[in-house]
Amino acid sequence: MGEAPVFFVDNLQDELSNGFVLKSKGLETSTDVGDRTFVIGGANNDSASSIGVQIYEKSTGKWVIPTVLGTKPKPCKGHSAILLNEDRIMIIIRGSTQDDCIWFLEVDTKYVKEQKKVLGTEVVAWSKGVRGDAEKPIVISGPSGVGKGTLINMLMKEFPSMFGFSVSHTTRAPRNMEKNGVHYHFTERSVMEKDIKDGKFLEFASVHGNLYGTSLEAVEAVADSGKRCILDIDVQGARSVKASSLDAIFIFICPPSMKDLEERLRARGTETEEQVQKRLRNAEAEIEQGKSSGIFDHILYNDNLEECYENLKKLLGLDGSAPTNHKSSPKGIDLPLNHSVSKIDNKILINCETPELGNASKNLIVLDVSSLKGGAPGRTRGLNVYAIDSFSDGLNGIHKLS
Numbered sequence: 421m422g423e424a425p426v427f428f429v430d431n432l433q434d435e436l437s438n439g440f441v442l443k444s445k446g447l448e449t450s451t452d453v454g455d456r457t458f459v460i461g462g463a464n465n466d467s468a469s470s471i472g473v474q475i476y477e478k479s480t481g482k483w484v485i486p487t488v489l490g491t492k493p494k495p496c497k498g499h500s501a502i503l504l505n506e507d508r509i510m511i512i513i514r515g516s517t518q519d520d521c522i523w524f525l526e527v528d529t530k531y532v533k534e535q536k537k538v539l540g541t542e543v544v545a546w547s548k549g550v551r552g553d554a555e556k557p558i559v560i561s562g563p564s565g566v567g568k569g570t571l572i573n574m575l576m577k578e579f580p581s582m583f584g585f586s587v588s589h590t591t592r593a594p595r596n597m598e599k600n601g602v603h604y605h606f607t608e609r610s611v612m613e614k615d616i617k618d619g620k621f622l623e624f625a626s627v628h629g630n631l632y633g634t635s636l637e638a639v640e641a642v643a644d645s646g647k648r649c650i651l652d653i654d655v656q657g658a659r660s661v662k663a664s665s666l667d668a669i670f671i672f673i674c675p676p677s678m679k680d681l682e683e684r685l686r687a688r689g690t691e692t693e694e695q696v697q698k699r700l701r702n703a704e705a706e707i708e709q710g711k712s713s714g715i716f717d718h719i720l721y722n723d724n725l726e727e728c729y730e731n732l733k734k735l736l737g738l739d740g741s742a743p744t745n746h747k748s749s750p751k752g753i754d755l756p757l758n759h760s761v762s763k764i765d766n767k768i769l770i771n772c773e774t775p776e777l778g779n780a781s782k783n784l785i786v787l788d789v790s791s792l793k794g795g796a797p798g799r800t801r802g803l804n805v806y807a808i809d810s811f812s813d814g815l816n817g818i819h820k821l822s
């Protein structure tokens with residue numbers, strides 16, 4: 421359990437500093453980042469704010485509507501905004517569900533800067549805040565027919581509550597047993613190319629003559645289910661993920677020999693002769709990349725399937741020698757609609773008015789943002805939350821919300 425924050429409740433910062441002032445019936449905030457002002461919120465719609473983003477450039481006096489990447493928070497009854505490290509704005513949603521109240525609007529992070537270059541427009545990116553350090557996603561690559569799918573299915577079957585599969589998009593035609601939305605999102609090339617242009621993909625690549633890609637939504641859907649995300653992607657995709665801020669474990673699966681690989685690919689019976697030849701031609705280069713590119717943390721040889729599977733589980737700390745370190749996703753925080761927000765160093769202090777106990781009574785929630793990890797396009801992890809039950813007669817106890 422981390423050290424509870426040491427501070428004195430009575431020297432809270434004035435609530436009116438940058439970003440805390442709620443405008444237009446509390447549904448909009450404005451936060452200055454350098455010479456730009458980020459106005460977050462939106463038109464009132466059934467007394468809920470659509471959480472839009474507008475940027476006011478002081479130097480030009482112009483308003484800019486940025487491209488907004490990532491899944492944004494649901495419409496809400498208002499929010500507080502707190503600038504962190506000049507590159508992201510923490511948003512605390514009022515009156516939201518427990519696990520949906522902390523979000524980060526990234527305005528100048530590495531990922532946003534990259535996407536600005538790719539898209540050629542002003543960009544901001546949403547990243548949902550999650551508590552604790554969930555398990556890193558797992559990227560598994562390897563030549564066609566090596567056994568990636570077989571090994572992943574074994575993991576998902578043995579640990580159904582622990583792992584979730586990132587369902588890729590592809591322009592490839594479905595195989596007999598493949599279901600749309602389960603094995604892949606089978607997609608028209610024009611649709612996929614538009615979504616890529618709109619920044620909806622974490623990575624994409626042309627593989628064996630078809631387009632494949634991992635949408636941000638696919639990764640987030642697994643994270644939201646509280647499971648550890650498994651991505652089955654090619655070496656090009658692994659290279660892109662490695663360069664992104666999605667902190668993952670990279671595993672390359674090698675065949676015992678090219679002869680074995682050819683036998684397996686043919687025995688699977690899912691490709692035409694031409695496709696088999698193309699995949700085998702690509703396999704040699706992929707294996708070379710897998711071994712020498714430095715992308716992969718681990719290289720596993722899939723000779724005997726059971727042995728390879730045991731080695732994979734050992735890599736993931738699942739071989740029974742260590743307690744399975746699967747942490748059930750911690751609960752969110754119970755934020756009442758009425759709260760005020762202050763910041764002291766890396767501590768965000770949320771004063772929760774508890775009218776039912778009279779105005780004198782206050783609960784304090786402290787968010788420790790000193791060890792944040794990850795961020796868009798994935799989740800922002802490492803948020804530590806403490807609750808301090810304080811009544812008019814002084815502090816009544818500090819405890820970390822587990």
Ligand SMILES: Nc1nc2c(ncn2[C@@H]2O[C@H](COP(=O)(O)OP(=O)(O)O)[C@@H](O)[C@H]2O)c(=O)[nH]1
Pocket residue numbers: 560561562563564565569588589592623624625627628632633634652653654655656657658
């Ligand atoms: N970059 C990238 N590669 C992918 C993605 N989904 C699948 N692939 C890779 O595309 C290649 C072909 O996949 P598939 O057609 O299912 O054939 P398989 O490898 O024989 O199972 C494999 O190397 C996959 O790892 C993706 O979302 N992105």
Ligand SMILES: Nc1ncnc2c1ncn2[C@@H]1O[C@H](COP(=O)(O)OP(=O)(O)O)[C@@H](O)[C@H]1O
Pocket residue numbers: 562563564565566567568569570571684685687688722723724725726
């Ligand atoms: N260790 C192994 N020994 C023999 N056959 C295997 C082994 N691993 C997988 N296979 C078989 O090889 C074929 C390709 O496996 P698959 O999981 O589809 O590969 P990938 O997903 O990497 O293309 C399948 O028919 C599978 O049953």
